Amino acid sequence: MQEQDHSRIENIDLRGVSCPVNATMAKKAISQLHEGETVRIIFDSGESLIRAVRSINDAGYRIVKSEQLDNAVAVIVGKGKPAERP
Amino acid sequence: MSEKTLDQAALKKIGMMRQVQPDYYVMRLKAVGGELTAPQLARIAEVAEKYGRGQVHLSTRQGVEIHYVHKDNLEAARNDLADAGVEMGACGPRVRSVVACPGSETCRLGVLDTKPLSREFDARYFKQEMPSKFKIAVTGCSSNCTKANENDIGVRGAIDPRWEADECTDCGLCVTVCPLGAIGRRDGDDGQGRDYHYAIDEAACINCTICTSLCPTAAWAVGRRGHTIFIGGTMGRKPRFASVLKKIVESEDEVYALVEASISWYRENGLKKERFGHTIDRVGLEKCKEEIFARAGSQQD
Ligand code: SF4
Ligand code: SF4
Ligand code: SF4
Numbered sequence: 001m002q003e004q005d006h007s008r009i010e011n012i013d014l015r016g017v018s019c020p021v022n023a024t025m026a027k028k029a030i031s032q033l034h035e036g037e038t039v040r041i042i043f044d045s046g047e048s049l050i051r052a053v054r055s056i057n058d059a060g061y062r063i064v065k066s067e068q069l070d071n072a073v074a075v076i077v078g079k080g081k082p083a084e085r086p
Numbered sequence: 087m088s089e090k091t092l093d094q095a096a097l098k099k100i101g102m103m104r105q106v107q108p109d110y111y112v113m114r115l116k117a118v119g120g121e122l123t124a125p126q127l128a129r130i131a132e133v134a135e136k137y138g139r140g141q142v143h144l145s146t147r148q149g150v151e152i153h154y155v156h157k158d159n160l161e162a163a164r165n166d167l168a169d170a171g172v173e174m175g176a177c178g179p180r181v182r183s184v185v186a187c188p189g190s191e192t193c194r195l196g197v198l199d200t201k202p203l204s205r206e207f208d209a210r211y212f213k214q215e216m217p218s219k220f221k222i223a224v225t226g227c228s229s230n231c232t233k234a235n236e237n238d239i240g241v242r243g244a245i246d247p248r249w250e251a252d253e254c255t256d257c258g259l260c261v262t263v264c265p266l267g268a269i270g271r272r273d274g275d276d277g278q279g280r281d282y283h284y285a286i287d288e289a290a291c292i293n294c295t296i297c298t299s300l301c302p303t304a305a306w307a308v309g310r311r312g313h314t315i316f317i318g319g320t321m322g323r324k325p326r327f328a329s330v331l332k333k334i335v336e337s338e339d340e341v342y343a344l345v346e347a348s349i350s351w352y353r354e355n356g357l358k359k360e361r362f363g364h365t366i367d368r369v370g371l372e373k374c375k376e377e378i379f380a381r382a383g384s385q386q387d
Contacts (some may be wrong), residue, residue: 050263053300062300066259071260083253083304 012041014073019048023055030061030077038064038078045071057082092157099213101175102160105153106273111160112143113152114175116212119204119224120148120184129170137163147221149175154248165259179359181211181220189226189272190243196226197295198243198313203338210342211349217356217365220349221320228294234329238352238362239345240316244293246334247286248309250277253301260297260306266290269297293333312336317348317378318363326363329371333387340384347381 014022014027026041033039043049053075056063061082066073094104101114115130124131134142134152137159143151166175184207187193189200204224208374211222220239225232227243234240252278260269261284268290276283284305293314313335319328331348335341348362351374356365366374379386383387 003111044296045262046265050265050296050300051257053263057300057302063257063259065257068262075259075262082302085299085304 010040013044014041014052015044019051020055021069023052026052026056026077027059027061030056030059030079033077033079035079038076040076041074042069042074043074047075049073092168093217095178097160099180100164101178103177103267107154109157110120110153111155113138113155113156113160113163113167114145114177115152116173116175116183116213117148117150118184118208119201122150122200123153124171129167129172133163133166136166141341147183148159149183159318170367176213177219178222179216179218181214181216181222184208184222185232186224186225188232189224193226195229195295196241197245198224198226198241200224200226200232200243203241203341205347210346211292214379216349216353218359218361220352220362222235222345228292234314235316235319235332236321237319237328239348240328240385241341241345242314242316244312244314244334245295245298245308246304246310247291247298249276249278249284249286250307251280252304253305253307254280254284255303255304255305256282260301262283263300264297265294266292281343281348288333310336312332313341315341315344317374318361318366320361320363322361324361324364325362326367328363329366329375331375332384333386340382343382344378344384347378347384351378351381 022043029039034041043052060081062082063075064078065076103112105112111229130150134140137155138152139154143153145151184204186200186204190196191199207222221237222239223232223234223237224241225234234242268287270285272283272285298308314333315331315335316328317331320326352362352365355369
């Protein structure tokens, strides 16, 4: 594997960015990842988080970790696909 | 309908209400589950033009009302509407038009096909006499667009999530996205051979599909799928949020049995002008539920 510049998009804070712009920005960041890289994205809690997560799943990216912050949630996303649903 | 003194109670029964303006009436039309065809809409527009003031009023419960119809024209207007299959709604102490959201037929979040159910409720109960007004709503999922718990009877699409350890990557997403904070990660095995498991607080869970649709590995699977039944909701002067009768009812037959039992219980126990929810509060929710389940031959959750 070639050298990657991980610092480029390590942590993206989308608190205060409203729906659907937050999801669009998140997907743009994820699309720039290389295989094996992940990015940590912070969203406000609530309906806009649910929409953003749905949108990340629908775009075919894989959330690998999620943690609760104060009134916000961080998700770590990589390039693998989410599971097919019956 | 041209005699001088119109029977107001009889008019209310067929969805016609006196206006502030003497001799003018509101015609409330029925739209089961909020559905009207294009030809029906065209006819409503024609009638509003011909007998009203060329406009309609949309009610909060999916009704279309034609205002400013003179009493001498009520019958002609009603006939014109009936020719296009537009029926009158209901007012007064009886079962009102059944409301519904679009449901799973077109809504991506839908769990329940709301329209057939609302048509069946309409066929069974519309206009039937009750102690007070009686509203039925069907809503396709926990987003609750039709506000099931503001109605005397509310039916809401529901699923019961089931955790499958083999699929779970322990990412924690379900804990952070559950809108009710109902999912927790617990130490110890739940019988599926892991040293942790994810569990749901049943009392808090609203049986939505957020965990089952967002888990990246589909580790939250849809277990049971069915209906949550609410009783005794009302807004109006003395609001009361509905009580859950049963969280998951899988079979439609059981839904109909529980609704029938609820309605017959209210008919026997409700005082005149007392809404279903207030009867429940007067008698006691637990007693009411026990009696309804006994009547329906069904078991509580
Ligand atoms: S209640 Fe659910 S199924 Fe019905 S319209 Fe709202 S989101 Fe869609
Ligand atoms: S979201 Fe799915 S994979 Fe992640 S912890 Fe919950 S059940 Fe496990
Ligand atoms: S069904 Fe909805 S409320 Fe229940 S645990 Fe899943 S996300 Fe939470």
